[in-house]
Amino acid sequence: MTEHAALVHGDPIPTARVDTFLEAPLGGAASHDGPAPARRPNEAPSVARQRRRWATQVVVTDELARRACADRGLKPPPEVSPAKALSLAESDVADLGSIVAAALAHSPAARTLLAALEAEQTVPETAVRDYYARNHDRFLTPEALRRGVTPFGGVAPEDLLPYDEVRDGISCELRKAAGRKAFFGWLDQARAGVTYTHGHEHPGDPSHPDHEHRH
Template identity: 80%
Template sequence: MERPGGVHEGDPPGGDRVNPEHAALIDGEPLPRERVDSFLVAPHRGAGNCATSHDGPAPARLQIEAPSVARQRRRWATQVIVTDELARRACADRGLKVPEEVSPASVLAVAETDVADLGSIVAAALAHSPAVRTLLAALEAEQTVPETAVRDYYDRNQDRFLTPDALRRGVDPFGRTAAPEDLLPYDAVRDPITRELRTAAGRQAFFGWLDQARAGVTYSHGHEHPGDPSHPDHEHRH
């Protein structure tokens, strides 16, 4: 979005323009700034954090934002688009078929729980990018959860497996009043625990991949990570 004088909304103070051509270089290849701009103006639906917490087109909102907020939003959006591009390349390298976007003009809802668990950048990338979702699903499928880990989780978190009757009676699962019949049988909850642990392991693998993949990214001025302490508006929030 352009303000009078040819200055774009979200440009750094003092007349320093964000790079007019690309937002970043990924292994030396330019990532067009237009992809970040398109993400910023797309309707974002549903709950969320940062640029995900609105229900209408971004331009109307950006007009009333403080310049520092607009700059941070652009940097945040750049991280989402970089994650999307890195995931596209990873899927191509792995021979993974990425489904076409149902509605590329908008971003799907971002659950508050995903923001809390993943951080707003990765949560928004998952909502925005079929490639990110495809890669994460592949990484989750690769994870092996040992039986000992499942059993250990059950034994250490018995408060999660009280029967409805035990909950009504206020049974303390860690006290002497708990009896075997107050707990759901291990065999009844083994599969859900396994899925939960596999999901957690897949997310950990995804974060490890993303950290390595970002090493080949160089950001243009005005598109740095929002937590980068080298610019005055930085904030360490994902």
């Protein structure tokens, strides 16, 4: 096996980093192609190859995030032990894709970068009000819910939580969504400087026979 899994702007990412990630236990909600162990009993070779490619993406994302944090003068918190179980929430896997969800769970640098990107987002007041107006089902009062009120037949103002009470929560949610979008945009651009060794390509890369277009 080659000594490096990928090159990031010409710098090698050791295969040992991918192996270490693959050997870590998986805690919480397991994704369809979670990282541990590197080869499961009776696992098809093609599945094991895809698992390694998936893990390479997580490790490369961590490396890219480390570099982005250094460029921005951000200091991520200390890393946890590689032996600690990696916990993936089903909601994160659904919203982010398993690669990004695992990278954020695994990488302090990725979490630090995401937090910085979220903090940079500006949510206009008009966007917050528009969200409130378009999602009345989320802001029905407990009393309205007990009466079986639905937003589809018209909602009286008294059936809704006051805008001022929910505004900050809506703004936070929209800022979080915008931060995630910015993170995906950053990652797409950052990956342009990555060259993968054979056997470590993206799991969805159609140039290899085992590819699956899943994230």
